[in-house]
Amino acid sequence: MRRLVVGLLGLFRRVSLALLRLRGKTPADASAARVVSGRAWDEFCDTLKAAGAALHYPGAPRNAFDQAEGYRYLSRLARAGLMAFVEHADPRAPVLHRVAHETVKLGSDNPDNHYQTAAIHGDWDYRISGRRNTVRYLGFGTQAGHYGQGGGLPPTGYVEAGELEIAGDGRFDLIVSSRPHEGNWLPMTAETRTLIVRQTFGDRDTETAAELHIERIGVSDDEKRPGPLTPAAMDEGLKSAGTLVAGASLLFARWARGFQKHSNSLPRFDPEVSLAAGGDPNIAYFHSHWALAPDEALMIETTPPECEHWNFQVNNYWMESLDYRHHHIHTNKHLAHYEGDGSVRIVVAHEDPGLPNWLETAGHTSGTMCFRWIGAAEHPQPRTRLVKLSALRAGSGQ
DSSP states (O other): OHHHHHHHHHHHHHHHHHHHHHTTOOHHHHHHHHHHHTHHHHHHHHHHHHHGGGGGSTTOOOSHHHHHHHHHHHHHHHHHHHIIIIISOOTTSOOOBOSSBTTBOOSSOOTTEEEEEEEOOTTSOEEEEEEOTTOSEEEEEEEESOTTTOSOOOEEEEEEGGGSOOOTTSEEEEEEESSOOSSSEEEOOTTEEEEEEEEEOSOTTTOOOOEEEEEEOSSOHHHHSOOOOOHHHHHHHHHHHHHHHHHHHHHHHHHHHHHGGGTTOOOOOOHHHHHHTTOOTTEEEEEEEEEOOTTEEEEEEEOOOSOSEEEEEEBOTTSOBOOTTTSOOEEETTTSOBOTTSOEEEEEESSOOSOTTEEEOTTOSEEEEEEEEESOSOOOOOEEEEEEHHHHHHTTTO
16 A cells, blocks of 8 residues: 555656646745745644654554654654655765664664764765764665655665774774775765664663764866755655655554554564665564553564674554663673573563663553564574563563
8 A cells, every 4th residue: 555655646746747737836836836825834744744654554543642742753753754855855965964863762662773874875975084082883875766755665785884994093994886886995886865874772871872973076166065955855855754754654644553462572574575665684573463461471582693784673552662861671692691501581661670681661541562593693583482471570480
């Protein structure tokens, strides 16, 4: 259904452009008219209103608590959309900025990650300069399209810090281009429009994020500056921001509904679906739904394989990570307590059972969850079981 909707929108746009040409007008003329008349803003507001339908998608919780978080989620997406597609949308002068962070969350955002993105264009060349520092994992990806257009985010290139030539002081340059380059090179294609940077911490308290800067290369200093705001850019920015809010909320509402089919278990998520939505090709995802009665706990057990990193997190229903600034809602390879045989036992419960690796529900009775293996040759499915809190405290739930 989503592909059908995107296809119909594409057909509508092509027909609209054909009609404009017949009338002797350009798309820029149409955008100017939409901005002057206020139609561009009205449609943006209408799209935000329509996005509220995601909160009533089949299977979504209808209680006041989850609905309130849902509307906060939509407001966060609107903030992220305006930042990405109005403030930082010019690929001539790209800006690395954070779309998902502590107070903007979507798609099971990883609490261990420092996400950055920038608008780029496959026809131009760029250089990312920076210092590696001590963050545990650093990866760079290019993608066709962006969330504000719908239709997925197919990857067009990917490189990890471990593949780069880095100087002894941690400094490096990375060329981003559709044409092959010697040395550090991140590929693009003509369709590339987005740069994604993922930094993954083992322990945020002891590691330092990479310092990064991006700029166009092969052009004059004047061409590196952003151009004057045009009506077409504003019109397109508002459309893209609205599409992000409506499209992302609907996509993840559909995912969350599907996860309820295997609630309280953690099956492997389809890698092709993950990649199409902008997932990291180096990560195996295990997405699902959870629900706990007041006296229940969810036990998650696994023996981690050799891997760069792994983590597990608890989300609300809208696939937002719970507030990791103030609650202990996730653990990972470097924070977890291990058993003597190398296995890990994670406990999700409303109250502290007095065991290692307890994760809080932060006032939620249900939601979604995600387990990740990063850079692993094997991807064992974590085992799950519901137990009584009283049994855990008595030691019989071990």
